Amino acid sequence: MVSPIDTHAAYLNPILSVHRHNANDLLQILIKAQEHYGYIHSDAIDHLSSQLQLPRSKIEGVAGFYSFIYLQPQGCYRVLFSDNITDRMLGNMDLMESLCSQLWVEPGKISEDGLLSVNTTSCTGLCDQGPAMQVNNIAINRLSQSRVNAICELIRERVPLSAWPVEFFAIEDNIRRPDVLLDSQFKSGSALHALLQHGTVETLQQIKTSKLRGRGGAGFSTGMKWEFCREAEGEQHYVVCNADEGEPGTFKDRVLLNGYADMVFEGMTLCARIIGAKKGFLYLRGEYRYLLEHLQAVLQHRRHQNLLGNNILGNSDFNFDIVIHLGAGAYICGEESALIESLEGKRGTPRNRPPFPVTHGYLNQPTVVNNVETFAASCLISLHGGEWYAAIGTDTSSGTKILSVSGDCERPGLYEYPFGVTVAQVLTDCGAVNTQAVQISGPSGVCIAPDEFNRCIAFEDIPTAGAFMVFDQSRDMFEVARNFVHFFKHESCGFCTPCRVGTSLLSNMMDKLSAGHGSPYDFAEIEKLNVLLQSTSHCGLGHSACNPVLNTIAKFRPAYDKRLAHKDFVPAFDLDVALSQARQMTGRDDTGAHLERSHESK
Amino acid sequence: MSQSNTFTLDGKTIPYNEGQTIIQAAMAAGVYIPHLCFNPEFKPHGSCKLCTVKANGRQTASCTQHPAPGMVVESDTIEINDERRALLQMLFVEGNHFCPSCEKSGNCQLQATAYEMKMMSPHFDQFFPDRMLDASHPEYLLDFNRCILCSLCVRASRDVDGKNVFALSGRGIKSHLIVNAKSGRLADTDFSGDDKAAHVCPVGVILKKRVGFTIPIGQRSFDEQPISATPHPQGACPVGPRSNTATLPPHPTVKGG
Ligand SMILES: Cc1cc2nc3c(=O)[nH]c(=O)nc-3n(C[C@H](O)[C@H](O)[C@H](O)COP(=O)(O)O)c2cc1C
Ligand code: SF4
Ligand code: SF4
């Protein structure tokens, strides 16, 4: 007889040997183990614990952090509906309800026969072709009632995912306005040849001259980052490409990885040559798991072309290769120090800084972390020079920026513009009419009302990581803010008190307002929470968690006012609701069994 | 190392050594900065944020922030204490803290810091989470209702005891403490009452059995003296009384419902 632990050893051992029993790869090992077994069995943890010489508490602690790692059995089909506001606007909730009722399952639960489990998940980055879902971590786009019906049938018939119609998985690029980057017709190897011709010092100088700033949001000078890292002392230097792209409404990195992966990897290789790194990582968000095989193929092709590996392009001192690490459903892992923790197989908790990754990054060694788009742009600079790049855009924001446009517009998709483009211009180009608001740079960014549509996309005016979500007059901006607040609550890593508790308090307050129990008192409370989170939170997530509410209160006050049934404070605790259990038990629902207040609001 | 550098804390000059953080230097100089996840015997964690100060005008956690020469640090100000009170209130509503019936009452750093910050009510709506009690161990009890996720037990067990009995799992508001056993029970770990981890919890989670209430409430550490004037419970870093320590306010109403 096979002992239970042997069952697990059988699939775990090959995974462990691929990862050389390296505990730093714990998260990668867990992800692969789950692809085999559906969840992380308690006996599997025993085996991993002994093989990796890690305490069980550590393995459970890591597994418990990531939304897509399960310690309990799940359905054979794990169905997750993307729940960004753009998915909501396209009717994802009705579709989920339909799927649930057809298959006799409740959201958040597993069906009784264990066939499927259904839940929602944070934005999966298909806002331009939503509503979207993930089935066993593979992306499906353009959900409609008929597609959902078909999916129900496939699940009922237990058709393996690999035999589902290919068009369900046909993710589109939707490039609407290419500029220098998306139109570059990049030839693999060309930027590296240019670097080898000019030398590392000169190429670094070109990057600095170009005034390229990070495209992941913060806008730090890329040239300076590379220079700091180059000068930092360490046994090894590392290059990390941040492809976590978790900010709701952002999906440009998805397209870059699909159609421009060569350019992204070449940018990483340029960086490696300049800072002296032998190893690089691409941290790919779990939602983009479907891109993994394609990316591996591009890497393999580059190795064949001698653009990766040893003696790159015949240079005996140029050895560099790239490994892809997957995320597992944690927005916070986009924050660079949390990302590095995750790369090291730990819980994705942001580190105390300083020191910064440029001196103490992966395994405490000097590490450059850049966004996907930043690396792609660096190839253009290597090819065409810093002056050329600096001439595009504005003085303080050089070059172009790729926007991920979604929401209420004719043509959602990717729009690349020189920095300095106005919001109004983008709205015209994407065919947006009757626009009430635009959320720029996702929930952590800003919400813009029509009187500000002449403002520019640029670090000096409206900085953005790329998200551009459009809301027309029919939308309820309160619900937009409430969706974002729920997102932050779900994604808070829980490390620090203000964000861990504050995001829950905030989301409870929004739910209270939504239920009609709010009063102006709650606005003052939200203001106070905001000050507290901004001044005491550990990282950017906590700092920006109140933004959506403050922005919309300031600019779309009527959406809130219409929910204020009360002029004075009302506690969130509703006694009448609390009595509902007693009513159920006694079988009563007459007037006498209710309290007065909730009667009125019925 | 030489003490060549100083910074000012609420106007007072504080010397510091290379490598010391603001709170470490302040403690060495006998000045109290409220804190919960910091314990002078362990590497700073920086998670509770109670020790937040303003350093050169920017708010930062003083347990992890290193001072710079001439840095101007503000700590005991109305603004910062208001924020600390709000953080304490958050911790109170996040868990289930029924102080009057808690064995740790009077020895609890959360409660004592709440007195110190003159917290009179929990202010926010209570979360009333469903949390477990683990009474499996013959000598120790774990009451997770009171855990503030400071990770001191995690650090003590890992770094001092070399055991990893405790770890954090979950994420966000669902973060929680777990123990190193397949059954999830303390009795099935190698935990012992001699462990450092058995004695570091600042609140009433890790409790020795059968000694409850031997010292009556009213005669415990923080009943005698406010926390700002009490040598650190672990005794490693005595702090002097704060000049402006007010008389104790009445017990804060921290019982729920
Ligand atoms: C909560 C949070 C989430 C983030 N998510 C991402 C992300 O998904 N992708 C990204 O490139 N940067 C993200 N960042 C920014 C990174 O920390 C980091 O600044 C960036 O990767 C640096 O690359 P860049 O200089 O090329 O922009 C995030 C930051 C925070 C605080
Ligand atoms: S601010 Fe939020 S996400 Fe950032 S460390 Fe604190 S709890 Fe984690
Ligand atoms: S049990 Fe005590 S020491 Fe451990 S994390 Fe919770 S509050 Fe901190």
Ligand code: FES
């Ligand atoms: S004592 Fe500094 S953050 Fe907790």
